[in-house]
Amino acid sequence: xxxARTIDWKSYDPAPFYDELIAAKxxxxxxxxxxxxxxxxxxxxxxxxxxxxxxxxxxxxxxSFTIYSEGxxxxxxxxxxxIPRVIPRxxxxxxxxxxxxxxTALNLFINxxxxxQHIVRDKIIPKYVFANSKNFREQCQGFTPPLGVWAHICGSxxxxxxxxxxxxxxxxLRVPSGVSYMLExxxxxxxxxxxxxxxxxxxxxxxxxxxxxxxxxxxxxxxMDYPKIAVLTPGIFNSAYFEHSFLAQRMGAQLVEGADxxxxxxxxxxxxxxxxxxxxxxxxxxxxxxxxxxxxxRPDSMLGVPxxxxxxxxxxxxxxxxxxxxVADDKVIYAYVPDMIRYYLKEEPIIPNxxxxxxxxxxxxxxxxxxLDELVVKPANESGGYGMLVGPHxxxxxxxxxxxxxxxxxxNYIAQPTLGLSVAPTLCEEGLEPRHLDxxxxxxxxxxxxxxxxxxxxxxxxKGSLVVNSSQGGGSKDTWIVEEDA
Amino acid sequence: MLSRVAExxxxxxxYLERAENTSRxxxxxxxxxxxxxxxxxxxxxxxxxxxxxxxxFNEHYQRDDERNCVKFLIADAYNPxxxxxxxxxxxxxxxxxxxxxxxxAWEVINELYRYTFENLDTAISKxxxxxxxxxxxxxxxxxxxLLTGCMSHDAGYDFIRLGRNLxxxxxxxxxxxxxxxxxxxxxxDNEPYEGLLWTSVLRYQxxxxxxxxxxxxxxxxxxxxxxxxxxxxxxxxxxxxxxxVVTALERLPRNSVPLRTALQTARHAGxxxxxxxxxxxxxxxxxxxxxLEIGELHRDIVRCWFPIHEAA
Numbered sequence: 001x002x003x004a005r006t007i008d009w010k011s012y013d014p015a016p017f018y019d020e021l022i023a024a025k026x027x028x029x030x031x032x033x034x035x036x037x038x039x040x041x042x043x044x045x046x047x048x049x050x051x052x053x054x055x056x057x058x059x060x061x062x063x064s065f066t067i068y069s070e071g072x073x074x075x076x077x078x079x080x081x082x083i084p085r086v087i088p089r090x091x092x093x094x095x096x097x098x099x100x101x102x103x104t105a106l107n108l109f110i111n112x113x114x115x116x117q118h119i120v121r122d123k124i125i126p127k128y129v130f131a132n133s134k135n136f137r138e139q140c141q142g143f144t145p146p147l148g149v150w151a152h153i154c155g156s157x158x159x160x161x162x163x164x165x166x167x168x169x170x171x172x173l174r175v176p177s178g179v180s181y182m183l184e185x186x187x188x189x190x191x192x193x194x195x196x197x198x199x200x201x202x203x204x205x206x207x208x209x210x211x212x213x214x215x216x217x218x219x220x221x222x223x224m225d226y227p228k229i230a231v232l233t234p235g236i237f238n239s240a241y242f243e244h245s246f247l248a249q250r251m252g253a254q255l256v257e258g259a260d261x262x263x264x265x266x267x268x269x270x271x272x273x274x275x276x277x278x279x280x281x282x283x284x285x286x287x288x289x290x291x292x293x294x295x296x297x298r299p300d301s302m303l304g305v306p307x308x309x310x311x312x313x314x315x316x317x318x319x320x321x322x323x324x325x326x327v328a329d330d331k332v333i334y335a336y337v338p339d340m341i342r343y344y345l346k347e348e349p350i351i352p353n354x355x356x357x358x359x360x361x362x363x364x365x366x367x368x369x370x371x372l373d374e375l376v377v378k379p380a381n382e383s384g385g386y387g388m389l390v391g392p393h394x395x396x397x398x399x400x401x402x403x404x405x406x407x408x409x410x411x412n413y414i415a416q417p418t419l420g421l422s423v424a425p426t427l428c429e430e431g432l433e434p435r436h437l438d439x440x441x442x443x444x445x446x447x448x449x450x451x452x453x454x455x456x457x458x459x460x461x462x463k464g465s466l467v468v469n470s471s472q473g474g475g476s477k478d479t480w481i482v483e484e485d486a
Numbered sequence: 487m488l489s490r491v492a493e494x495x496x497x498x499x500x501y502l503e504r505a506e507n508t509s510r511x512x513x514x515x516x517x518x519x520x521x522x523x524x525x526x527x528x529x530x531x532x533x534x535x536x537x538x539x540x541x542x543f544n545e546h547y548q549r550d551d552e553r554n555c556v557k558f559l560i561a562d563a564y565n566p567x568x569x570x571x572x573x574x575x576x577x578x579x580x581x582x583x584x585x586x587x588x589x590x591a592w593e594v595i596n597e598l599y600r601y602t603f604e605n606l607d608t609a610i611s612k613x614x615x616x617x618x619x620x621x622x623x624x625x626x627x628x629x630x631x632l633l634t635g636c637m638s639h640d641a642g643y644d645f646i647r648l649g650r651n652l653x654x655x656x657x658x659x660x661x662x663x664x665x666x667x668x669x670x671x672x673x674x675d676n677e678p679y680e681g682l683l684w685t686s687v688l689r690y691q692x693x694x695x696x697x698x699x700x701x702x703x704x705x706x707x708x709x710x711x712x713x714x715x716x717x718x719x720x721x722x723x724x725x726x727x728x729x730x731v732v733t734a735l736e737r738l739p740r741n742s743v744p745l746r747t748a749l750q751t752a753r754h755a756g757x758x759x760x761x762x763x764x765x766x767x768x769x770x771x772x773x774x775x776x777x778l779e780i781g782e783l784h785r786d787i788v789r790c791w792f793p794i795h796e797a798a
Contacts, residue, residue: 059596059600060593060596060597061589061593062592062593062596236578236581236582245582245584245585246584248585249584249585254488255491255585256488257490259490260488260489260490271488272488272489272490272793273487273488273489274487274488274489274492274641274738274739274740274791275487275739275740276739276740
């Protein structure tokens with residue numbers, strides 16, 4: 001249990017970064033005024049008592065994530081900071097519009113490249129960009145899933161720079177995780193600070209699982225009131241197993257593993273139940289494409305269901321997200337999203353991209369190689385914050401390693417400026433300290449589009465660190481979208 | 487209900503019941519050991535052998551003294567029937583069926599698991615043993631109560647009921663066996679302690695009070711055996727448990743094979759003539775046969791509903 005020594009709001013100073021709660025030393029932002037004055041009135045002991053109460057609740061409720069260490073998997077208690085991050089509703093409405101716009105364009109793009117490829121013919125995006133993307137699936141060509149939607153669930157990462165501008169840092173269209181922690185964080189905050197919810201208007205987040213159920217039901221091949229929905233998990237050893245189970249439970253869906261399902265001669269998917277086989281209409285799969293169906297992808301996969309792709313292409317089962325949707329996770333494709341928005345929707349992007357240099361283009365590459373000490377270099381197809389170079393924090397040796405990696409496979413690398421990620425007051429061993437954070441809202445697209453009110457705020461708990469992933473020492477905060485007082 | 491989920495619920499209930507029964511058994515034996523005169527020491531090994539794990543015990547221990555036996559029965563991870571191992575397995579099975587059981591059940595098992603592993607050393611020690619084991623028994627019962635009171639009594643619950651009662655019946659036959667072994671090796675100077683022994687067998691099962699209310703005679707071997715075997719109203723008697731198994735089976739689909747085996751096993755428990763078995767010196771063999779039948783019933787359940795999966 002962590003022990004904050006002093007909690008002194010007066011001397012808290014986020015400079016030189018943008019702080020989510022404090023505009024400048026001793027000046028809270030209007031949206032955070034209620035929160036900060038409430039917190040400032042609590043003494044250090046009281047704050048620590050509440051932090052400890054939250055940590056105890058996390059253990060009791062078994063909110064955990066799993067990490068691998070020396071061949072064993074260990075359940076770690078979910079790291080949570082009780083001080084929420086606050087965003088004014090007026091700003092959030094723009095973000096909602098921006099995310100809806102973005103996911104709409106991405107779905108049009110994915111459907112286009114698996115079919116007629118207008119965007120290539122019109123020379124907006126060169127073909128090589130997706131043709132050799134690691135997540136482009138030939139097996140999906142010439143097919144349009146119900147509603148034309150491929151990425152039904154998207155978790156986009158947003159970051160705020162020094163000047164307060166929000167950027168989309170990446171789109172996660174494969175199996176984005178974290179939404180259960182967003183819901184549990186709210187649950188915890190209500191337990192820790194019930195008084196605050198009485199006196200302010202904080203938008204609720206609890207509706208997510210209902211929205212998820214409705215969206216999944218909307219892609220069922222059989223129109224009925226209660227389609228059979230299953231959440232397909234790789235099993236208890238997966239780091240997000242807690243979330244798979246949580247979502248199944250909240251939706252009243254079956255939590256299944258690959259071996260629970262089979263595809264019969266009629267090309268329909270069935271689960272093995274105590275009553276015998278029972279047909280499944282929609283699968284919310286939390287298994288990567290490659291493991292989904294050993295007949296279509298990796299033949300050695302033990303996690304998937306043989307024949308699943310066949311059943312899907314016949315229209316006998318809905319799959320969310322559709323296989324192949326991850327093609328747009330590629331960070332080279334990411335760079336083209338603003339162009340996609342303009343091309344498909346004839347609109348200007350509402351939320352900007354982080355400026356991105358594509359190492360595959362010669363002028364960009366030369367620039368990147370010259371400025372490695374200032375830039376963040378990322379591989380195009382990794383997630384979880386692995387395999388990247390943070391220029392300003394790197395050694396000469398690391399930079400020369402990356403230089404040769406880039407020269408060897410330029411298609412696989414992009415670079416972005418090092419952003420001064422925004423911070424928020426966080427309880428640390430040193431006391432109340434600014435820590436960097438990002439935000440992952442979740443977007444659902446079926447017949448309609450739904451954006452969560454806020455999302456999962458992830459915090460880099462180590463001083464100066466920019467790495468927010470929970471597998472690498474990141475924590476989290478509740479995220480409040482608040483109605484500002486007039 | 488998925489076959490895999492049904493299987494995990496079934497095993498969860500079995501492991502939970504086994505943890506509770508083993509804890510009870512150690513507590514009652516412990517209290518009996520304190521009552522015995524110094525020249526009449528009890529064999530702790532007999533506790534190990536009734537759990538059917540003597541082979542594993544022999545692989546790890548040379549001496550079958552109290553400490554080794556108790557450590558083996560409570561804490562040793564390589565003993566799959568040790569209290570700690572059972573709770574670990576029960577927790578793992580709940581963890582993987584969290585969407586099926588009430589949320590509180592997960593919280594309780596999680597807490598119980600943490601409590602047990604934090605207090606293993608105390609549980610093995612002579613002085614702390616009783617307190618820790620009663621806490622474990624209490625929390626197991628809390629969990630059982632929670633499942634009974636807060637979970638829909640649908641197919642999932644029927645599998646829990648199956649597991650719980652099958653395990654309870656099995657453990658009851660083993661506990662009767664502890665007493666029966668003493669009947670077999672009866673020596674004359676042992677007799678004053680026979681009452682004590684049977685009282686402790688009753689106490690394993692929280693049955694002492696119910697026995698007194700029902701039997702109204704001094705505690706003696708044959709009466710205790712028939713009470714624990716055949717007293718239908720008593721919820722820990724073998725017959726009662728097997729009838730519960732029958733009721734749960736009747737509610738499940740495609741049940742004909744296991745149901746037939748269960749009815750037959752219940753008949754064999756209910757119709758046995760305990761006095762004759764004792765006179766013929768056949769009680770131990772009879773109990774072994776009953777255990778084999780219960781094992782057969784388990785295999786029928788597995789074949790019928792859990793065709794492919796292995797539970798934790």
